[in-house]
Amino acid sequence: xxxxxxxxxxxxxxxxxxxxxxxxxxxxxxxxxxxxxxxxxxxxxxxxxxxxxxxxxxxxxxxxxxxxxxxxxxxxxxxxxxxxxxxxxxxxxxxxxxxxxxxxxxxxxxxxxxxxxxxxxxxxxxxxxxxxxxxxxxxxxxxxxxxxxxxxxxx
Amino acid sequence: xxxxxxxxxxxxxxxxxxxxxxxxxxxxxxxxxxxxxxxxxxxxxxxxxxxxxxxxxxxxxxxxxxxxxxxxxxxxxxxxxxxxxxxxxxxxxxxxxxxxxxxxxxxxxxxxxxxxxxxxxxxxxxxxxxxxxxxxxxxxxxxxxxxxxxxxxxx
Amino acid sequence: xxxxxxxxxxxxxxxxxxxxxxxxxxxxxxxxxxxxxxxxxxxxxxxxxxxxxxxxxxxxxxxxxxxxxxxxxxxxxxxxxxxxxxxxxxxxxxxxxxxxxxxxxxxxxxxxxxxxxxxxxxxxxxxxxxxxxxxxxxxxxxxxxxxxxxxxxxx
Numbered sequence: 107x108x109x110x111x112x113x114x115x116x117x118x119x120x121x122x123x124x125x126x127x128x129x130x131x132x133x134x135x136x137x138x139x140x141x142x143x144x145x146x147x148x149x150x151x152x153x154x155x156x157x158x159x160x161x162x163x164x165x166x167x168x169x170x171x172x173x174x175x176x177x178x179x180x181x182x183x184x185x186x187x188x189x190x191x192x193x194x195x196x197x198x199x200x201x202x203x204x205x206x207x208x209x210x211x212x213x214x215x216x217x218x219x220x221x222x223x224x225x226x227x228x229x230x231x232x233x234x235x236x237x238x239x240x241x242x243x244x245x246x247x248x249x250x251x252x253x254x255x256x257x258x259x260x261x
Numbered sequence: 262x263x264x265x266x267x268x269x270x271x272x273x274x275x276x277x278x279x280x281x282x283x284x285x286x287x288x289x290x291x292x293x294x295x296x297x298x299x300x301x302x303x304x305x306x307x308x309x310x311x312x313x314x315x316x317x318x319x320x321x322x323x324x325x326x327x328x329x330x331x332x333x334x335x336x337x338x339x340x341x342x343x344x345x346x347x348x349x350x351x352x353x354x355x356x357x358x359x360x361x362x363x364x365x366x367x368x369x370x371x372x373x374x375x376x377x378x379x380x381x382x383x384x385x386x387x388x389x390x391x392x393x394x395x396x397x398x399x400x401x402x403x404x405x406x407x408x409x410x411x412x413x414x415x416x
Numbered sequence: 417x418x419x420x421x422x423x424x425x426x427x428x429x430x431x432x433x434x435x436x437x438x439x440x441x442x443x444x445x446x447x448x449x450x451x452x453x454x455x456x457x458x459x460x461x462x463x464x465x466x467x468x469x470x471x472x473x474x475x476x477x478x479x480x481x482x483x484x485x486x487x488x489x490x491x492x493x494x495x496x497x498x499x500x501x502x503x504x505x506x507x508x509x510x511x512x513x514x515x516x517x518x519x520x521x522x523x524x525x526x527x528x529x530x531x532x533x534x535x536x537x538x539x540x541x542x543x544x545x546x547x548x549x550x551x552x553x554x555x556x557x558x559x560x561x562x563x564x565x566x567x568x569x570x571x
Contacts, residue, residue: 129370130377132389135354137295137413140447142355145393159364199445200452204395209469211554215439222440234442238455238564240514241554244366244396254393258447284525285532287544290509292450292568297510300548314519359550399521399551409548 110192148175161211173220176253196258198235214239265347303330328375331408351413353390420502458485483530486563508545
């Protein structure tokens with residue numbers, strides 16, 4: 107088991123088996139040791155966690171948890187991109203965070219921190235990354251958060 | 262004519278001549294054989310197709326067609342980036358899909374599939390890509406869909 | 417002083433000292449001479465300029481100014497990524513522009529032009545870039561504009 111997965115295990119998190127793509131896109135594309143991962147939803151065992159609009163149906167704390175589970179699913183896809191060995195991750199480059207939220211919502215960073223904190227907790231300094239955190243009026247399947255990512259891996 | 266354009270011709274699609282940029286941005290930038298293309302609108306012969314809000318003025322099927330035409334315009338820009346030879350495309354890396362939609366809309370992936378399907382139809386396995394599909398309350402010129410893209414080309 | 421900062425000085429703009437990150441993300445990540453910079457807000461001396469919704473509380477002209485200040489903050493982060501020497505910038509690759517706007521807003525490109533124009537004004541041809549310009553219902557801290565960026569630098 108990679109060190110990354112050991113740290114996840116200590117947090118009580120087991121990486122899910124990534125879902126097969128439902129359309130003509132793929133979970134990730136690797137070019138020149140850069141991994142581009144599709145937008146991930148906060149799914150656990152096939153169930154969408156914390157659906158709804160942050161600031162209305164979903165609290166900031168629940169949004170933080172949703173962002174954390176987006177990050178777990180990013181790592182699950184990244185593991186496949188690394189042929190099963192997450193210790194090949196060089197660094198997280200960038201996360202793109204979309205928060206389904208009301209027009210008066212202002213705390214998108216605090217929500218997306220759920221993903222940023224997880225990355226640093228399991229990857230250390232290599233987990234730090236550039237990011238954006240923005241609002242969206244609606245997201246697929248009524249998810250509260252969607253996050254995509256760019257990662258560097260060792261060749 | 263490249264194989265890619267032959268397949269487009271079989272689908273009844275001729276690549277448009279890309280519009281000149283209207284401001285201090287450019288349609289694409291190539292760095293290290295990676296092509297970054299600006300967000301494209303569903304334009305055909307200079308006309309914006311299917312303007313409006315998906316889930317209100319625009320049906321899902323029309324949104325799918327709009328996404329397809331965003332992809333056609335991405336390929337038109339990509340052709341210029343490849344000095345006219347689309348067979349130099351190595352792969353589609355990532356598409357970023359924005360759907361102008363109501364707050365209760367949930368089917369953004371089904372809309373952006375219009376672009377994903379076209380890429381795979383004309384490029385085969387090389388057309389598969391990572392992507393995100395999210396909602397936006399408003400998009401430029403009242404377009405229903407805007408899609409940007411990252412591609413790898415042979416040097 | 418770099419040529420880039422001299423041109424900024426002629427425009428009356430001094431690059432701010434970039435703010436320290438407030439969470440587990442970082443202002444930028446450099447991989448293979450590509451700099452990925454986090455979404456920047458239009459801050460000057462720690463104050464958020466032109467907060468509010470474009471098309472409602474904020475005019476298009478104010479949105480343009482806000483986008484310009486997002487670009488100034490991108491350059492301030494980029495300077496740190498270049499170890500203080502902005503003449504090491506090879507080119508601006510891409511800007512991602514989010515405009516906090518009403519559902520009927522249509523002129524996002526005219527707002528984001530504030531950033532595109534500044535980049536070309538201070539960097540010349542190297543400042544031209546791919547970009548997207550989209551609407552968001554809400555953005556962090558009620559900012560009217562948020563822009564992230566990808567840049568190429570000399571090794």
